[in-house]
Amino acid sequence: MTRGRSAASRRWAIIATGAVALSLAGLAIVSAAQLNITGTGVALASETRCTNGPIATTPETLVTGTTYAAVSLAALTGCDGLSVQVTVYDTSGNSMVTGLTTAGADPLVVTTSGSYDAANVMGVALLVGTWGVPTTWTGPPVEIAPVTCTSLNKNGHTTGQACDVIATWSVVAYNPWPTVSAIGISYAVTTSSKYWQVEIDFSNTTTGFPGWTPTFVGSNGNPISGTCAGPLFVGVPNYAWGTGAKTGYVVGRNDGGSYGTQLCP
Numbered sequence: 001m002t003r004g005r006s007a008a009s010r011r012w013a014i015i016a017t018g019a020v021a022l023s024l025a026g027l028a029i030v031s032a033a034q035l036n037i038t039g040t041g042v043a044l045a046s047e048t049r050c051t052n053g054p055i056a057t058t059p060e061t062l063v064t065g066t067t068y069a070a071v072s073l074a075a076l077t078g079c080d081g082l083s084v085q086v087t088v089y090d091t092s093g094n095s096m097v098t099g100l101t102t103a104g105a106d107p108l109v110v111t112t113s114g115s116y117d118a119a120n121v122m123g124v125a126l127l128v129g130t131w132g133v134p135t136t137w138t139g140p141p142v143e144i145a146p147v148t149c150t151s152l153n154k155n156g157h158t159t160g161q162a163c164d165v166i167a168t169w170s171v172v173a174y175n176p177w178p179t180v181s182a183i184g185i186s187y188a189v190t191t192s193s194k195y196w197q198v199e200i201d202f203s204n205t206t207t208g209f210p211g212w213t214p215t216f217v218g219s220n221g222n223p224i225s226g227t228c229a230g231p232l233f234v235g236v237p238n239y240a241w242g243t244g245a246k247t248g249y250v251v252g253r254n255d256g257g258s259y260g261t262q263l264c265p
Contacts, residue, residue, distance in 0.1 A: 050077075050082060050128060050131075051078055051128065054136050055076065055126060055133055055136070056073070056074040056135070056136050057124040058137075058138045059139065061111070063171070066119040067116065067118070068112075069111065069112060070109050071086050071088060071112060073109075075107075076106065079128050079129070082129040083100065083103075084100070084108065086098065089122055090120050090122055091120065091122045097112035097114050099111055121137060123135065123137045146201040146209045147167035147187055148163075148198070149163040149164070149189050149191065149197065149199065150199065151193035151195070152196055154194075156195075162191060163191040163193070163196055164189070164191070165187050165189045166190075167188075168186050168187075181210075181253065181257075182252065183209070183210060185200060186248075188246060188247045191246070196237070197234055198234075202214050202232070202233065202252055203230070213231040215254045215265070217263045217265070218258055218261055218263060219259075219261055220249055220261070221248075221249075222238055222247065222249070223248055226263030
């Protein structure tokens, strides 16, 4: 019986020894898996984008009409020195133009890879550093048109009849870029009155009008006379042309240049 107990005791001793050995081996494995911190130790760090947005974006650097050559970004606070990339996309989600610069100015103007029609823009995708940042888009302002018309009687008094005008304009000269120093305005008038006048407000900045008082307003035939009251030009057509002559072209300048026949000032 004693011998049997001794054998059983030895078996339990072997099992216990093995369990201790496995336990120690496990501790060794765990120990080997730990970071060996020496010297100055280990530092943990995380990165976040410099701004959460949304960033307001608007068209910038007018070319003509609703065509622009840059995008303005507001309030990139805390992003100085980081790369800024914009992609202007249309209503179908297609890229129209792109631009790349470095943050620092506020507002930040990003020149684009080409000109784009702001009337067709859906939005602007913005990348600051390596982070995408939400944006909002505000297109060109819609205001009272800077070109209007008024129906008159033969004595030059207003009649109250409807008078509508559609006008388009183009840049004639820059001085220097991108300051517009001369613009040409084509117009077409619709009214049942034979007599009318067209009014052009050069101080109005709607869709890129220059916002200045012209030093010269000229025409190549219609209207044939006009007056200037500061930035406001009023032109009277050649009534001898009759009701069919309801179109014309006027050039306004403030750079010392001229065009056609001077109407005013």
